[in-house]
Amino acid sequence: MCTIIAKKFPNVGWVGVKNRDRPMATKTALLRDQEDSVQRVTLMDEMTRWSEGMNSNGVSIISSSLSLATNGISKHPSRTGNLIRAALAEKTVEDAVRYLRDSDVSGCVMIFDKDRLFLIEGKTGKDRTQVVREITDDWVARTNHGIWIPSAGYQKNSSNLILRVRRVSSEARLKIANYILQTAEKPEDMMPLLAKKWIDNPQLNTIRTPIVDIDTRTTEQLMLNPNNLLMLVRNIDGILEFNQKDANPAGSKVLVGIVQS
Numbered sequence: 001m002c003t004i005i006a007k008k009f010p011n012v013g014w015v016g017v018k019n020r021d022r023p024m025a026t027k028t029a030l031l032r033d034q035e036d037s038v039q040r041v042t043l044m045d046e047m048t049r050w051s052e053g054m055n056s057n058g059v060s061i062i063s064s065s066l067s068l069a070t071n072g073i074s075k076h077p078s079r080t081g082n083l084i085r086a087a088l089a090e091k092t093v094e095d096a097v098r099y100l101r102d103s104d105v106s107g108c109v110m111i112f113d114k115d116r117l118f119l120i121e122g123k124t125g126k127d128r129t130q131v132v133r134e135i136t137d138d139w140v141a142r143t144n145h146g147i148w149i150p151s152a153g154y155q156k157n158s159s160n161l162i163l164r165v166r167r168v169s170s171e172a173r174l175k176i177a178n179y180i181l182q183t184a185e186k187p188e189d190m191m192p193l194l195a196k197k198w199i200d201n202p203q204l205n206t207i208r209t210p211i212v213d214i215d216t217r218t219t220e221q222l223m224l225n226p227n228n229l230l231m232l233v234r235n236i237d238g239i240l241e242f243n244q245k246d247a248n249p250a251g252s253k254v255l256v257g258i259v260q261s
Contacts, residue, residue, distance in 0.1 A: 021217065061096065145170045240258065
């Protein structure tokens, strides 16, 4: 239940931003480890083990879910999060894409460095389907309904009212996200624009707050800039289990910055 965007800027390359949405406030940890010659930095939800991040070669991954949910909270470790964390140990974008493709990852997953971006769209269930493409346009956005796989994610004709409402939200957020990508002139514009209140309905904005019967709220923002090996995190409704002082120990190849609200 998230919004992910990426844009290729002149002299910078691809930059990706995510607004993460959850049905409750989150606790998020910062993990930094070494896999052979690759230093891996991931944000991890302590409840679900959902993970995203960047490695020292600039390989970066963000994702949005295509799984259906009302207000339920998963108590199981995230399979997609575990796969993303493993993919961040790969040395190249191509190898990370290959790993996620062969592992049958689901959801909308953007894998990129400063030069190239690939998008995987995967549907779960008995009619499991996966599409993998390199993005050749200068920007791309995804929310929580399938574009290449129309039957994935929230559906307009669902018999469940809340799921239909979530489809309306997904479409509205995607429209706003594409407008943001058209108007952002530099990487620094992306997080503030994605956090802006564009319309009055709190579930139709890219930054969300709960309403009656729908607890979804935006818990944090994440920006990945492979050109500078820079990860920016903004806490919105949760707890970051790390601080700026401890985020970049000696030997850090990927720098982490905490953006103050």
